Amino acid sequence: MTSTMQQVAVRASVSPATVSKFLNTPHRVAPQTGQRIAQAIEELGYVRNDAARQLRAGSSTTIGLLAFDVGNPFFVDLARRVEGYAASRGLSVLLANSDGSNERERGYLELFEQQRVHGVLVSPIGDVERQLERLHQRGIRAVIIDKQVRPDLNSSVSIDDVQGGYTAAAHLLSRGCRRLMFVGGPTGLRQADDRLAGARRAVADREGVTIETVDVPDRSIDAGRAIGERILLRPPADRPDGVFAMNDQLAFGLLQTLVVEGRVKVPDEIAVIGYDDIDFASAAVVPLSSIRQPRADFARTAVELLEAEPGGDPRQVVLEPELVVRESTRVR
Template sequence: MNTKRAAITDVAAAAGVSRSTVSNYLNHPDVLSASTRERIARAIAELHFVPSDAARKISSGDTGTIGYIAFEFTNPFSGVIADAIERRALETGRTVLIANSAGSTRRQLEYLDLFERKRVSGIIIATLEELEPRLEEMKRRGMPAVISGRRSTSDQIASVSADDATGGYLAARHLLDIGRRRIAFVGGPFSVKQVSERFDGASRAVEETAGATLIAVRADERSMNAGFAAGVELATSGSAVPDGVFAVNDLVGLGVVRGLASCGVEVPRDVAVIGFDGDDIAAVAAIPLSTISTSGDTVGETAVDLLLAELGVPTREFPTRQRIVEPKLVVRPSTVGDVAPVTPPSVSGAVGRSTTSVS
């Protein structure tokens, strides 16, 4: 018994037509005459031909699959975005292939190559590197992309990102509004645009406030362990311990709280600590962490909708290719627990970056 599956060329031979005519029958039957459609239908039935959905989609340039390259799944915020991307894609009848670059530029480029070879419809990539020239080349070859997590530097490449500068301002403003004046920013590296913009936003709030100072403590890994080391360093350096800390993300913020506590420094009585991202883990910590929340759901859903617009099947209208998600302040006990009021000194504000480095 011959178990070989019939191919489109077999149907074309049996019906006495070309392969392209059978393809038209499958995709655009209205362009064929009734007699031609009848011959092809009869051949399909006799050969038990099953059309390949994947092949038809590849030939049309839309496989129904989106590639997503995450930056680092060690940060819970990345998982929230990935979940939102997958959920939104499913709502529009698409599937998602997910890859994790773990912050490696080399792996990002490898995954871009892989997804292009796999003929996905388009790519969403979370990257800190300026890959716009590469993404523009891919777009010219028919592979659109959307950057998530930072604003694109190219008006040809769509992006969705948080307003990091405004978020940094809100974080420092909150610390200042509750009376804290010696502020430390914990994060890094400053070559990362999101990090530098959060610091710049905090600097703006400090510069507006008499008696306030701001230093920076490097924590380039942006992890809980790096935050813990920074907290210990702040408590034991011999310098005056800051009374407020703005951590570059929630993981670092949670680490700072633990590091300070290990040295007998109480949060928030002695030091108020606020993070950034709005991770669920920050809400259920032993001392729930105040944070600047940017909706990961909104970032993920918007990334998919931007990509669909690039593919010519928009689900909503966008005035520009670059979309910004506004942050909001979420206040929790790490900054507003039962503490005695802090009396700020009456000196002019100052901003600086310390030489302390934690990695």
């Protein structure tokens, strides 16, 4: 049987109000009294109903974080950092994964609305404007991460992916690459489109430079391996001499196939650069050059925007990516 606050109070010989005070502001309860209450809670197995408490108070201490691909280590690390910044403000984080599904995305946003969370951080895959407007009407703030949706209504924090794509391609060109390949997708995904646009801008005015695109719906290591196998089927003279993968996972798969199975010399024959600079980039079969997203700044800014004073105008913060050069593109 579930124990009640009244039972805890009786066991600890205090009033229910004192138990409530201990649960919400323990520093306001005398240490000896707090010890009795804590012991009673442990003996009875009492678990307070935070949902009911929040409904009565009209507020919540939970943030909903909706990512579109937690299979990407970038989002895992981002969630960890968001959790740290949120905890410093007395907030907890509920992580959800839309996994690229519009239906799952809508379902999780409805769940967050029903739970009356404190706020929502969302990296949208589909059209969520109507749901975000409904959240806004209910007093639930939303901050868009990695995209801009309704800048008149919601704040956002994103990366300048056009600049990131330009920097990646320009780096390959600087080391002498002339036959570039962009591996990413799917077409229509904002991050993929922007990174490709930046890469194309870098080669636009370069005589004798080409860039081909390989659209992949799955941005995984396995997908990268498959692209590597396709490259190996070509005669060496028809292969790209520089590959820009839209994330590090694709780049890892490419490296594994090219280096281990194809015995291609990286970067001498084919240079490879990824995007995100996840923790494993430096430990790849050939340490991977990458475009680093400032995850700490990203997470801190997202939480700060969510916690901004009510009534202020929404803010759109765009962070700059950074080139990290390792062995996969380094000139020897």
